[in-house]
Each structure stands twice: as C-alpha cells, then as structure tokens.
Amino acid sequence: MKIFLLTHERELHRATNTGALALEDANEIVERILWQRVNPNKDLVRLIDNNEAVLLYSKAESSSAVSPVKIEEYDNIIIIDSTWQEAKKIFNHSAYLKNAPQFTLKTVNNSLYKLRANQPKGGLCTIECIIEVLRLKGLNKMAAELSIKFEQFNG
Numbered sequence: 342m343k344i345f346l347l348t349h350e351r352e353l354h355r356a357t358n359t360g361a362l363a364l365e366d367a368n369e370i371v372e373r374i375l376w377q378r379v380n381p382n383k384d385l386v387r388l389i390d391n392n393e394a395v396l397l398y399s400k401a402e403s404s405s406a407v408s409p410v411k412i413e414e415y416d417n418i419i420i421i422d423s424t425w426q427e428a429k430k431i432f433n434h435s436a437y438l439k440n441a442p443q444f445t446l447k448t449v450n451n452s453l454y455k456l457r458a459n460q461p462k463g464g465l466c467t468i469e470c471i472i473e474v475l476r477l478k479g480l481n482k483m484a485a486e487l488s489i490k491f492e493q494f495n496g
Contacts, residue, residue, distance in 0.1 A: 342370060342416050342417075342418070342478055342480075343370060343371075343372060343416065343417050343418070344363070344367075344370055344371045344372070344418045344419075344420060344471060344474060345372055345373075345374055345385060345394070345417065345418070345419045345420070346360045346363070346364075346371060346372070346373045346374065346420055346422040346467065347374050347376050347382075347385070347419055347420065347421050347422060347431065347438075348360060348373050348374065348375055348376060348422040348423065349376055349421075349422070349423035349424075349427045349428075349431060350375060350376070351423070351424075351427065352422055352423050352427075353375075358422070358467070359454065359466045359467045359468035359469070359491065359494065360373065360420075360422040360467040360468065360471075362468050362487065362490050362491060362494055363467070363468055363471045363487060365490075366483075366486060366487060366490060367471070367475075367483055367487065370475075370480075370483070371471065373422070376421075376423075376431050376435070378434050378435070381435060381437055385419060385437070386437045388417050389419075389437055389438070389440055389441045390437075390440070392442065393415070393416070393417055394415060394417035394418070394419055394441060394442075395410055395412055395414075395415040395417070395418055395419070395441065395442045395443065395444050396419045396421075396438055396441040396442065396443050396444070397412075397418055397419065397420045397421075397443075397444055397445075397446065397470055397474065398421065398428075398432065398438075398443045398444075398445065410442040410443060410444045411444075412444045412474065412477055412478075413477065413478070415442075415444075418444075418474055419438075419441065420467060420470050420471065420474075421438075422467045425464060446465065446470060446473050446474075448465060448473070452464060452465045452466055452469055453469070453491075453492075453495060454466040454468075454469065454495060455495060455496070468487060468490075468491045468494075469491070471487060472484045472487050472488055472491070475487070
C-alpha cells in the first residue's frame with residue numbers, strides 16, 4: 342500500500358503541516374509529491390488512468406457524481422496535503438484528479454487538530470486522514486504510533 346501526499350508547495354515551509362509526521366515515521370508507505378498545476382505527476386496520472394488509485398476527498402466538494410468506492414479495494418491512496426482552501430484549488434485546477442475514484446471518510450468525531458483555523462465541520466487534517474486510512478487497511482499498530490506522534494505535535 343502507498344499513500345501519496347499531493348502537497349501544495351506552501352506546506353513544505355509550514356510548521357503546522359501534519360503530513361510531515363507521517364513522512365518521518367511511515368515513509369515506506371507515505372510519499373510526498375509536490376503539486377504542480379501545469380506539470381502533473383506522471384505516476385499519479387497513470388495510476389488514476391488505470392483505476393489503480395483513489396482520491397481521499399469530500400464528495401460534497403466534488404463537482405461530479407461519484408459511485409460508492411471501497412478504499413479497501415485500492416492499494417494507492419491520494420491525499421491532498423494543504424489548507425482546505427488550497428485543497429479546493431488543487432482539485433479544481435487538476436483535471437486528472439476529477440477522473441479519480443473518490444472516497445470520503447465517515448467520521449463520528451470532529452478533528453482534534455487545533456493549530457490552524459477555518460477547519461470545516463467534519464474535516465480532518467492530513468495526519469488524521471492517514472491514521473484513519475491505516476485503520477481501514479488493518480495497519481493498527483502504525484495508526485496507533487502516528488496517533489501518539491500527532492497528539493504530541495498538536496499539544
């Protein structure tokens with residue numbers, strides 16, 4: 342399994358970026374790809390074109406009707422790693438992402454992340470998404486380890 346963090350360049354310099362926590366401790370599973378508007382990552386485009394990757398994204402934010410997708414059926418998961426406003430921009434300016442099957446996490450709890458403002462209700466930060474994906478994939482030990490790191494980071 343591979344989790345691709347499609348990262349906005351501004352995130353690389355933000356001390357509040359939670360995707361970096363996963364890169365430190367789960368780098369055999371998590372890989373960062375810098376988002377480029379005019380030069381999309383060829384590997385991601387190929388995975389999407391071959392229906393080998395799923396985009397973790399809110400269907401409410403999506404512009405197209407999407408049939409239900411089971412994340413368990415995919416070994417490649419794409420997560421947009423940025424602010425909520427930047428994530429919307431990345432999605433809207435990346436035609437290839439609109440072609441990807443989309444999966445929305447069903448969460449009962451609100452985000453615990455408190456280092457950034459303007460979090461939508463029910464929206465999770467990057468590391469929380471990664472932890473939930475790991476749990477869905479049965480990688481509970483790694484999910485628990487990242488949860489502890491996130492708790493320490495979040496204060």
